[in-house]
Amino acid sequence: MKLADQPVSALLAAIRDPRPTPGGGSAAALAAAVGTSLLTMVAAMPKHRAASEEDVERLLAAGRRCRDLSQRLESLVDEDSAAYDAVIAAYRLPRTSDEERAERHRQIQAALRAATEAPLDVMRRCGEAIEAAATVARFGNPNASSDIGVALELLLAAGRGARLNVEINLASLDDGDYVERVGEAIDVMETEGAMGAAAARSLVGPGS
Numbered sequence: 001m002k003l004a005d006q007p008v009s010a011l012l013a014a015i016r017d018p019r020p021t022p023g024g025g026s027a028a029a030l031a032a033a034v035g036t037s038l039l040t041m042v043a044a045m046p047k048h049r050a051a052s053e054e055d056v057e058r059l060l061a062a063g064r065r066c067r068d069l070s071q072r073l074e075s076l077v078d079e080d081s082a083a084y085d086a087v088i089a090a091y092r093l094p095r096t097s098d099e100e101r102a103e104r105h106r107q108i109q110a111a112l113r114a115a116t117e118a119p120l121d122v123m124r125r126c127g128e129a130i131e132a133a134a135t136v137a138r139f140g141n142p143n144a145s146s147d148i149g150v151a152l153e154l155l156l157a158a159g160r161g162a163r164l165n166v167e168i169n170l171a172s173l174d175d176g177d178y179v180e181r182v183g184e185a186i187d188v189m190e191t192e193g194a195m196g197a198a199a200a201r202s203l204v205g206p207g208s
Contacts, residue, residue, distance in 0.1 A: 003081060004074045020088065025080035025119045028161035032122055033073035035154030036129045039066040042144040042151075043136045050139040062135035069129050076122055080165070083115040109174055116169040119162035120182065123189045126159040130196040137203040145204040152197045159193050 003011055003022055011030075015022050043063025050056040090111040093104040130152065137148050163186050170179045 002078045004077045021081040021084050022077065023081070023084065024161055025084065025115075025122070025165040026077045028119065028158045028165065029073050029076035029080055029122050031154045031161070032126050032129065032158035033070050033077065035151040035158065036066045036070035036073060036125075038147050038151035038154075039063070039129060039133055039136050040070060042140040042147050045141040045144060047141045047143070048139055049142060055139050058135055059139040062132040065132045066129055066136070069125050069132070073122065073125050076118055076125070080115075080118040080122070083111070083118045087111040087115050108172075112169045112172055113175070113178070116166055116173070116182065119165035119169075120186070122162035123159050123166070123186060123193075126155045126162070127189050127193050127196070130155050130193050130200065133200040134196065134203055137200045142204070148204055149201065152200055156193060156197055159190060163190060 003014060003026065006014070011022075015027060040063050043059050043066060048056070048059060050059050087108070090104065090107040093100070093107060095101045095104050133148060133152060133155070137145075140148065166182065166186055170182060173179050
């Protein structure tokens with residue numbers, strides 16, 4: 001059974017287990033999925049602050065985007081674990097001859113790169129959700145301001161957590177161009193995420 005299909009208690013038990021997966025990368029994806037789900041909920045509330053049909057559609061479109069992002073992040077809970085399982089398998093390959101050592105190294109590098117892409121995608125989706133959060137904050141139900149705030153905190157934490165997983169894999173990769181390119185990208189994503197979250201918070205209406 002996929003991790004994301006398990007009951008919450010079973011998923012948490014799997015994370016508590018001393019085995020390396022599911023680990024931090026899956027936890028970051030899960031936190032981000034919860035955050036985007038909260039934004040989806042707020043966008044769908046019948047009471048909102050959208051004053052025109054155009055603004056209502058913008059709010060609903062943001063909700064649909066968050067729903068899609070939540071589903072993608074849900075799948076990344078499993079993808080991250082599978083990617084790191086492949087890294088572990090690659091490190092366990094035999095290395096008794098030059099040929100085996102070369103093949104082992106090749107597979108380790110390929111697995112590490114794949115394991116970098118999963119948390120990198122989590123960071124991307126967090127950024128997209130934070131961008132959508134501005135619309136939800138502007139037009140959504142003001143009584144749900146705390147839900148939007150929790151969503152933003154989860155998304156920011158998930159993005160930072162995913163970055164930690166990206167960086168630890170980059171440290172073992174040989175492809176310098178890839179390492180530099182991804183390193184620059186995560187700097188931009190983290191900065192833009194923080195700025196976007198601050199902007200969304202400023203748009204949240206006062207509750208009653």
